[in-house]
Amino acid sequence: MSPTPAAAPYDLGPREYELSLAQSVLCIHTRVNDLYNKPLNQFDEQLRLTVEQIRERGEWELINNRDFGLLHETAYDQRLSTRSGPPTPDDLDALLARCRSADLMLAHPRTIAAFHRECNRRGLVPETVRVRNRLITAWAGVPLFPCEHIPVTDRQSSSIVALRTGVDNEGVVGLHQTGVPDEHSAGISVRFTGVDEHAVARYLVTGNYGIAILVADATAMLEHVDVAII
Structure with missing residues (x-):
């Protein structure tokens, strides 16, 4: 018998992921660099805080953005509700059963x-389990990381995401662009934009970020989780 011809499915129009940006302008008077850099480098400290703010915003977007955030991009057949409201061990078992070989879970501290x-x-x-010298709650060997970016609604309900x-x-x-001009670190650039008439130096701090779910069962979400204290 001759083999039956077959062809692998191929998507002629695959989804393209456009990186999102978060930007902030760091303003610092030139005299600060000249006079107040000991014992701490004031510019470096201000830049560090600005970069942390940019990264924090990026993390919020990765969870909540309506175009690519995990809470909105998780497939509907990968979502399930709790059995009785509060998150029980049985609920987490059901959640992990939806996400093949889950590496971690994310949930609000409450x-x-x-x-x-x-x-x-x-x-x-x-x-x-110990992660970076910190003890993290786990279930079935999968760490449950606290994530304050996952919202708690006015009705005291939230979600748990398995990844x-x-x-x-x-x-x-996770997606970001490296090798950009004036790169400070991966996905972060710091561009000097000049000094104004008040001797204030300005730096444009930009972060680029994105996220892609390669296969539908890479995520699962437990919804309508009651976090109220009864």
Whole structure:
């Protein structure tokens, strides 16, 4: 018998991910650089704080942006609701069953506290794993990281997101552009834009970022999680 002809499916119009930007202008008087750089370099400290603010904004966008954020891009068949409201161990088992080989979970700190309360009611002690010398709550070996960027609604409900990461794992991949002019660090550039008539130097700080879910089951989300203290 001759083999049956077959062809691999190919998307002629794949989705393109455009990087988003967060920008801020750092203003610092020239006399600060001249006179007040000891014992701390004031410019370096102000720049560090500005870069941290840019990265913080980028993290918020990766979670909440309506075009590419995890809360909006998770496939609908990868979403499930809690059984009774608060996040129970059974709910987390169901969540991890939706996300193949999950590497981590993200939840608001109040959601993690609610999960601990449900474990206490059942006489269970959640396991912990050490990540960068910090003990993190885990379930089924998957760390549950606190993320304050995941909102808590006025009705005291929130979400838990499970992720598989990495290109090789067909997971979630963070995106940024390197090698840009005036690069400060990965995805961050600092561009001097001049000194005004008041001797104030200005620097444009730009961060570029994005995120891509390579395969639908790389994420799963537990919705309508009740975090109210009863």
